[in-house]
Amino acid sequence: MSTNEEMIDRADVDDLEAILAVSNSDRDAVVSHVEQNCDVVFTWDYDKGAKPSLEKLYEKAKTSMWNGETDLPWDTEVDQESVVIANATQNSAEGFGLVDFDPSGTPFASWGDKEWLELMIESQNWTLSQFMHGEQGALVCTAKIVETVPWIDAKYYASTQVMDEARHVEVFAKYLDTKLSGYYPVNTHLKLLLDDIVQDSRWDMTYLGMQIMVEGLALAAFGFMHQMTTEPLLKKLLRYVMSDEARHVAFGVLSLQDYYKDLSDAEILERQQFAFEAAVRMRDRFLQQEVWERMGVPVKEAIELVMRTPSRQMFQMMLFSKIVPNCKKLGLLDRNDAWLRRRFEEIGVIQFEDWVDTGDEYEQFALNEQDLKASA
Ligand SMILES: [Fe+2]
Ligand SMILES: [Fe+2]
Numbered sequence: 001m002s003t004n005e006e007m008i009d010r011a012d013v014d015d016l017e018a019i020l021a022v023s024n025s026d027r028d029a030v031v032s033h034v035e036q037n038c039d040v041v042f043t044w045d046y047d048k049g050a051k052p053s054l055e056k057l058y059e060k061a062k063t064s065m066w067n068g069e070t071d072l073p074w075d076t077e078v079d080q081e082s083v084v085i086a087n088a089t090q091n092s093a094e095g096f097g098l099v100d101f102d103p104s105g106t107p108f109a110s111w112g113d114k115e116w117l118e119l120m121i122e123s124q125n126w127t128l129s130q131f132m133h134g135e136q137g138a139l140v141c142t143a144k145i146v147e148t149v150p151w152i153d154a155k156y157y158a159s160t161q162v163m164d165e166a167r168h169v170e171v172f173a174k175y176l177d178t179k180l181s182g183y184y185p186v187n188t189h190l191k192l193l194l195d196d197i198v199q200d201s202r203w204d205m206t207y208l209g210m211q212i213m214v215e216g217l218a219l220a221a222f223g224f225m226h227q228m229t230t231e232p233l234l235k236k237l238l239r240y241v242m243s244d245e246a247r248h249v250a251f252g253v254l255s256l257q258d259y260y261k262d263l264s265d266a267e268i269l270e271r272q273q274f275a276f277e278a279a280v281r282m283r284d285r286f287l288q289q290e291v292w293e294r295m296g297v298p299v300k301e302a303i304e305l306v307m308r309t310p311s312r313q314m315f316q317m318m319l320f321s322k323i324v325p326n327c328k329k330l331g332l333l334d335r336n337d338a339w340l341r342r343r344f345e346e347i348g349v350i351q352f353e354d355w356v357d358t359g360d361e362y363e364q365f366a367l368n369e370q371d372l373k374a375s376a
Contacts, residue, residue, distance in 0.1 A: 002273050006282045007276065007277045008277055008281070008282075009022075013280055013283075013346065016300055016303060016304065017208075017230075017285065018166065018298065019189075019284050020287075020289055020299060020300060020303075021083050022188050022192070022238075023188055023289075029055075031214060032080060032191075034195050034198050034199060035199060036144065036198050036199060037192050037199060037200070037201040038147070038148050038201045038202075038203065039148065039201075041147070041148055041149065041150050041203070041329045042149065043150055043151065043152055043155070043223045045150065045151075045152060046152055047155070048082060048152065048153065049153065050151065051151055051153040051254075051255075052151070052153065053254045054151070054153035054154055054156075054157050054251070054254060054255065055156075055251060057247060057251055057254065058153065058156045058157040058159050058160060060159035060247065060315070060366070061157065061161070061164070062160065064243065064244070064247070064366065064367065065160075065163065065164075066240055066367070067167075068167045068170045068171040068174070071240065072171065072233060072236055072237055072240070072331075073232070073233055073236065074174070074178070074233070076231075076232055076233040077194070078179040078180075078231060078233060078234075079142070080124070080179070080180055080181055081117060081121065083229075083230060083231045084117065084120040084121055084124060085117070085230055086230040087120075087212060087228055087230050087231075088120060090228070090230055099270075100307070101308070101309045106301070106305055107297045107298055107301055107302060108297070108302075108305070113154055115156055115295070118295065118331050119291070120124060121181060121182075121290055122182070122199055122294055122295060123288065124175070124180065125180050125181060125182040125183065126184045126288050126290060126291045127185060127225070127271070127288075128172060128176050128180060129176060129183050129184040129185075129186075130174060130187055130190060130285065131182070131218070131221075131222075132169060132172035132173055132176060133186040133187070133190060133191075133194075133195075133217060134190060134214060135165055135168040135169040135172055136165075136169050137167075137190075137194040137197070137210065137214060138161075138165040138168070138210055138214065138236045138248070139162065139165035139166055139169055139199060139216060140194075141194075141198065141206050141210040142161040142162045142165055142200060142210070142248075143158075143162050144198065144206050145158040145203070145206050145207065145253050146158045146159050146162065148203035148206065149203055149207075149255070150203070154255055154312075157251055158251070160246075161244075161246070161248055161251065164244040164247075164248070168241050171237055171240075171241070172237075175233070175234065175237060179233070179234075179339055184290050184291075185290075187285045187288075187289075187290065188285075189281045189282070189284035189285040190282075191282040192213070192275075192280065192281055193209065193213075193278055193285075194214075195266060196209065196274075196277070196278075196281075197209035197210055197214075197278075200274075203257060204259060204260075204271075205254075205274060205337045207251075207252045207255055207256055208252070208271055208274060208278075209211075209258065209274065209278055210276060211247070211248055211249055211251055211252025211253075211255075212252045212253070212256070212275070212323065212326050212327065212330070213275060213278040213279065213282065213323060214278070214282070215245055215248050215252070215288075216249050216252075216322040216323040216326055217282050217319050217320070217322070217323060218245055219242065219245045219246060219249055219322050220318055220319050220320070220323075221319055222238050222241060222242050222245065223242060224240040224243065224318060225238060226239060227295075229247075233317075239367075240367065241316070242266075242365055243366055243367045246362040246363075246364075246366075247362050247366075248364075248367035249322065249326065249362070250362035252325050252326070253329055253330065253357060256330050257329065257331075260330050260331055260332070261331065263362060265336055267336060268271050268332065268335045268336060269335070269336045269339060271332060272332050272335065272336060272340040272343075273338045273339075275327055275332055276340060276343045278348070279320070279323065279343075279344075279347065279349075280314065282319070282348065283316065286316060287303050287307070287321065289303065295374070317351075319351055320344075320349035320352055321352045321355055322352075322355075323349075323352075324344055324350065324352035324353050324355070325342060325352060325353060325354065325355045325356065325357040326357050327344075328353050328357070329357040331346050333353065341353075367375070
């Protein structure tokens with residue numbers, strides 16, 4: 001059985017020093033090459049609807065397309081300073097949980113409104129940048145699924161998701177470029193995870209890593225931001241993206257559910273470990289270490305302070321509100337003496353296990369007819 005060192009390069013999941021020791025070494029590179037070790041699979045079985053739940057998703061996807069250029073109100077004036085202040089005010093100064101602790105005696109003691117405002121702005125630039133990078137990860141991974149999945153219904157569906165993800169990268173990039181005030185390179189922990197997913201030779205690992213873990217977390221994070229933002233363009237952008245994302249996570253759940261039933265304990269253990277590794281990498285990425293570097297405060301100390309705040313811990317936990325029920329539905333929690341259940345207990349997220357899973361709830365996220373008519 002793999003140890004923590006083998007899976008996540010450290011014995012203690014919460015070892016902050018070890019987390020921060022990993023940093024992005026090619027921040028200025030324009031491209032990144034990753035070897036993918038998988039077979040491309042053709043199928044000669046063109047029987048459409050052999051997997052009815054996937055066929056239904058495919059048909060749904062065809063009528064749910066929207067246009068990132070014309071369906072969003074890009075003429076909205078966005079004054080980022082006013083927006084972050086309005087967000088913080090509306091959300092009782094909790095924002096992303098950045099500002100609700102007593103700064104005396106800490107590196108933040110000398111900070112005034114100017115620095116806190118700058119932090120909120122940087123934090124927003126960072127968050128949207130990582131969303132954009134994650135979306136490109138999804139674009140690449142779903143193109144890979146088109147190549148590697150053996151079923152025609154899944155190839156059809158995945159091809160619609162490629163288009164969705166292109167649109168998501170496009171709208172986040174445009175929002176960053178035209179409405180915000182800066183850009184961050186991909187976070188190392190996110191990149192490590194994307195590389196792991198792309199490099200794996202087994203087709204279902206792309207689904208597990210991307211559809212279940214990365215997109216499950218994104219759906220929760222987009223939902224949180226959609227709720228808290230006061231900026232109408234971003235609100236609508238997130239609403240539209242979420243309508244697609246819910247379908248994507250459902251695609252993962254519906255594809256893997258049957259497949260995992262037939263895997264051996266040893267094969268399931270590899271999936272459990274992969275899911276745990278992905279969960280830890282995503283937790284690490286949300287420490288937003290690059291923001292603290294840019295703000296010029298000691299990174300470790302800043303993170304220790306911020307992570308201790310109740311609203312931040314709540315946010316951190318909520319990120320797993322989709323992942324845990326989806327892992328349960330796939331049967332990953334309890335196989336092998338509840339291996340993954342114990343790990344999720346360790347990182348404090350098991351309480352979400354009975355929340356609704358996305359295989360069931362994706363239709364609630366769909367855009368209504370009026371939205372789509374307005375887009376036509
Ligand atoms: Fe996406
Ligand atoms: Fe997606």
